[in-house]
Amino acid sequence: MRLIPYLSFDGQCREAFDFYAAALGGKLLGPMTYGESPMRDEMPAESRDRVMHVQLDADGATLMGADGPPPHDGRGNTCINVDVQTIAEAERIFAALAEGGQVQMPLAETFWAHRWGALADRYGKPWMVNCMKPMP
Template sequence: MNTFHPYLNFDGQAEEAFNFYKSIFGGEFIFLKKIGDAPDSEQFSEEERNRVMHVALPINEHTILMASDCVPSAGHVLNSGNNIYINIAAESREEADRLFNGLSNGGTIEMPMEDQFWGDYFGSFKDKFGIQWMINFGSY
């Protein structure tokens, strides 16, 4: 069974927002990395290196609330409508490819399905209806 996880985008407030969500939902972050933790991050300003690359907070046994901050120097702009993705945690690489290829057909690919430096197999896109999706196979 595939699981779905809400994925939020922020403009520099992801850590603040997730500390607030953590105070409400409880629990602990299962992942929190900054842009500065990524390879080649020296190209970004100190402010951007301190932005959240990815944070994950379990809400219950089936749902993980996730987020990142946009990176203005990389051309990311937060607009109404791009502040949330539907993230599908696939059960296999094959299922991830099937979902990615099917849902992205006629849409715009943001990141093709590839092995990522954090260890997961991941891709993202906007479907032909303007809905933003992330397909992930890996850690959770």
């Protein structure tokens, strides 16, 4: 399991991650925009140039981010992405963190993950649980 900070932006994600990569000496994986994703037809036209996901790898550390949409809508929120290897582990951790909290996006299969979901725990802290599919 890896715990990865996930930063939310409101249109500044690409600029911010270019800055972070230069400052930290890291390498960017992506970014992918909403318009480049399999979800493009479900997204409003004005959001298609926004970053859906970007990852920065720097000296063994990982930072991820995106420009909205909810539940990561760019209000300065940071959440923790729990990256796990199995569906069973994703389901167990998601259920444990959701107990007494509020599920924002139920744990389900997506085009990028065997399982992904988002929630706020009983203390109001935001989490995502990700069991990634192999990336091309």
